[in-house]
Amino acid sequence: MLDQKPSATRRIPLVIATVAIGGLAGFAALYGFGLSRAPSGDPTCKAAVATAQKIAPLAHGEVAALTMASAPLKLPDLAFEDSDGKPKKLSDFRGKTLLVNLWATWCVPCRKEMPALDELQGKLSGPNFEVVAINIDTRDPEKPKSFLKEANLTRLGYFSDQKAKVFQDLKAVGRALGMPTSVLVDPQGCEIATIAGPAEWASEDALKLIRAATGKAAASL
Numbered sequence: 001m002l003d004q005k006p007s008a009t010r011r012i013p014l015v016i017a018t019v020a021i022g023g024l025a026g027f028a029a030l031y032g033f034g035l036s037r038a039p040s041g042d043p044t045c046k047a048a049v050a051t052a053q054k055i056a057p058l059a060h061g062e063v064a065a066l067t068m069a070s071a072p073l074k075l076p077d078l079a080f081e082d083s084d085g086k087p088k089k090l091s092d093f094r095g096k097t098l099l100v101n102l103w104a105t106w107c108v109p110c111r112k113e114m115p116a117l118d119e120l121q122g123k124l125s126g127p128n129f130e131v132v133a134i135n136i137d138t139r140d141p142e143k144p145k146s147f148l149k150e151a152n153l154t155r156l157g158y159f160s161d162q163k164a165k166v167f168q169d170l171k172a173v174g175r176a177l178g179m180p181t182s183v184l185v186d187p188q189g190c191e192i193a194t195i196a197g198p199a200e201w202a203s204e205d206a207l208k209l210i211r212a213a214t215g216k217a218a219a220s221l
Helices: 005-031 043-058 108-124 142-150 165-172 204-214
Strands: 079-081 087-089 097-103 129-135 181-185 191-196
Touching: 043 191, 043 204, 079 165, 097 108, 097 165, 097 204, 108 129, 108 142, 108 204, 165 181
Parallel strands: 097 129
Antiparallel strands: 079 087, 097 181, 181 191
């Protein structure tokens, strides 16, 4: 009979290599090297992706920096407070298309963007749409309120999260890379589009895109 030991010996390097590759894969998964978070496959978000595809041709000019959703993504149920300090969640706004915006008084582009958001709220808010601008100042809760009052920004509702957890929650799903951050959200809480940085939300480009997202106007695509 032939001695089987040499064959077993030849298998040892292969086993070691397999274990090493598996270990590296686990290390990469743990620390995120070269890997990206898999998007949510929530079937309720397929309609949001279809909306994103429909309005994509309108993402030009003042809203050219918008990134349209390419895969179904259910956003975290962000938790924050209203102007009276009462708890609110993103799910409280179900049934409306939302522009969720994160801002802070220490963020210069945020402050410059707020008048446009206030004007957008004044022009399009209603049963089908609302701007939900969430302040994430972690010190002096009166400062953002004073800023809005001094700038005469009276049409926006005041929402805040003094722990800034809403930013971390959006960052965890790859939707908050800096400030300001805005996410266009469909009535089911799914991402339609995201933008990192400010935009002229009261511009005709933005108004056309948001009207198309809410189905209020037929987009000329």
